[in-house]
Amino acid sequence: MSNLTPFRPNYHLIGTKGCRSKMRIAEWLTYAGIDQLKQLHRYYGCEQTDQHSKHELICSLLRQISKKSYIHNLLEGCSTTELRFIELITLDPSPAYTMEELLAKGRAALCGEEGTPRSFVVAALKKGWLFPGYSHQTQYLYHMPSDTREQIQQAFVQSYIPFQQSNSPSCYRDEENQMVYDLQRFLQYLQQDIVKLTQDQAIYRQQCKQLLQTFAIPEEPIKSGGPRFGFGRMYHLYPNRFSLLYDYAYYEKYILEEEQGYLGVTSVGSERCSHLGVQEGKQLYRFWIRLYRRPIPQLPIILRWIGLLSYPNWISVSAIYQAVSPWLKPFYYETEKSLFQKIMEMLVHLGVGKWGEENQEAYFTLTSNGIRWMHGVSAFGEQTIEEGFIQPPK
Incomplete structure (x- = not known):
């Protein structure tokens, strides 16, 4: 057992890259055309204002979306498939998406159910959760405002706070390095x-x-x-x-x-x-993602959920399973639960997380390496390992 104090850098949310292209919604609104501003104004039922003044429209919109209940109310009104799409665009730290990438996320959100992927994209644009690029180089890319992303992530995590604890369990396993x-x-x-x-x-x-x-x-x-x-x-x-x-x-x-x-x-x-050295451990972690993405296609979003819920506190493993189970699908002889157990087991072996137990309840938290790696490696960007590699030797 280890009693080392975990390294805790001052990140607000793990996995969010800092780059200038990630602008806040107030900045995106300044680049929006007046027709888009009017549409957003109508959608949110903002107070009456001068419809010909871009400045007045923006101020009215910001007053509306700055309310604490803004994100919560919108998420409450979403269907299960809409929520899955929002998870995919919010938890993926990519600064921008092509339309093809958004449609692929829409198909993943449907999980085989009836519906059109494009409808999710249209709804996100209508709500001001996605904005098209404003320059010649970015006009075919779609961006999520950085503060909107953070607010939605916080709303997702909020319901799991009761399952977290700051104190370490009485015994835990730490295989870091x-x-x-x-x-x-x-x-x-x-x-x-x-x-x-x-x-x-x-x-x-x-x-x-x-x-x-x-x-x-x-x-x-x-x-x-x-x-x-x-x-x-x-x-x-x-x-x-x-x-x-x-x-x-x-x-x-x-x-x-x-x-x-x-x-x-x-x-x-x-x-x-x-x-x-430690860098080899990071490469092992990246290799594992590529290897396990084949039987577990939605591994990237599962890892993002685990990263968000397991830092800076310990969280019950049952709560993690509750969050990620919609993204697990049986793989031949493996069930959703056995796949989840495999993921958690390998995260401990890779030194990404610690596994603790107390009062017959299992808990999980990130190690210092896990914090750095989940911050520095986007599993969404790791391509599935080549099919030829996993064929057993003859």
């Missing part, structure tokens, strides 16, 4: 020992067991029975954590499955072995 240390141990093991592979390209069971016992976080070799596929190239042969380590090392060309039936470390792997 252990994944990188075990990657180093794996490469060192290959440097020092001869590792022969079976016809399936797997490390022989007894040697694999010996290797796994040298790790800071040991695992047992998997037992035969039950389906295992979809979560990596070697997922069918190795336990979850080592499967990810192995796949990452193979993808980065740190290891080589030789034609003669041996597993060895490459010159790249030997060089990296002595220079592994």
